[in-house]
Amino acid sequence: MDTVVNVKVGPQFYKYGQGAMEMIPDILNEYGAKRVLLVHGTISWEKARPYLEFLDKDFAIQYEKYNGECSYNEANRLAKLVEDGNFDFIVGVGGGKLCDLVYYVGSLTKKPFGVVPTLASNCAPWAPLSVMYKDNGLAEGKTEHYKRQAAFLITEPTLVIDAPIKFFIAGIADTIAKWYESDMILEQPQFEANNFLMLARHSARICKDVIAEDGLKAIEDMRNGTVSAEFIKVSEVIFGVAGLVGGFGDKYARNTAAHAIHDAISAYLPGVHNYLHGEKVAYGIFYQLALEGKWQVIDELIPMYEALSLPKSLTEMGEYPLAEEELNNIVELVNKKQKVHLLPMTINEEVLKKAIIDLEKYINTEV
Ligand SMILES: NC(=O)c1ccc[n+]([C@@H]2O[C@H](COP(=O)([O-])OP(=O)(O)OC[C@H]3O[C@@H](n4cnc5c(N)ncnc54)[C@H](O)[C@@H]3O)[C@@H](O)[C@H]2O)c1
């Protein structure tokens, strides 16, 4: 079978390590940048400022706080600022929302941009796409995709470790999802002939293996503020390697059942709004494994889920049993997600519903 994929590898320059920020002036100079708009969050900027204020020496920098959402209005506001102020480079400093926003502002203005993530929470700093929200924080239901890459992704472990652990744990769940969501698709023999799909599979395997081996140690080190080799490895798979999975694998390696059910429960069960994206995806991984009948893999993951307090079921999120109408709405939405149908198995509302019910039964009798 001839499989053609869109390959978008990632930022043109990547560095994560002590002193990495010192590379930024070189890159700005390569782009001939003189006037830089540096967009940041509130807490993220308090933490990152000591690492970046040296840039003031050689560049005219305007610091601009974003409104906390990656929304069309906020992106247009910033794009206007870039144009009116004649800025020739944009730097984004902050969490996933800020990174998404700066990718979009880069696209609107056609200016080069780079990101300095302050959280290891997901692959937003790496992936050339932005998940859009309304100004009030509700999901817009749209994702913007780009072919142009960020000029750099640069950050330092001492900055990333100084953040709330819950984002890191959510990032761990979102990152192992890369493997579980693509495994059944990419293990099919017809994809072996495609080098880039095999690179996607290898990247997904690294995500899973690094977290299985070093995840718990990395979390312990983060709690103690110890920048260990394990912390560096795990944070790097979250905002770096995880982005390569979709980068190499395109539609075959991203967002199948775990993300589809995440979207559906987020849409229909207001009670799950208190959970972070990665926490809901954690439940989604178990849902996907239930759909695939991989109960043994669920058993293998349970100790890690329990150690990290990740939700294994809707019951644990306080959302089960569901009313028949809720159940129907959820499976209807999951069934509409095209990538779920790339799984080499029969997918219809009936099997999608059965997996929800079977997982609750399994987890609830497991204890
Ligand atoms: N583009 C992609 O591929 C992709 C992938 C996954 C998720 N996303 C998006 O990423 C966003 C979630 O990202 P997130 O989890 O990083 O959340 P976030 O960007 O909303 O940040 C969470 C909070 O952490 C704060 N923060 C940032 N750095 C900090 C630090 N060092 N110390 C303390 N607090 C800090 C922020 O101010 C914010 O209040 C969502 O919008 C999601 O849709 C995008």
Ligand SMILES: [Zn+2]
């Ligand atoms: Zn995700």
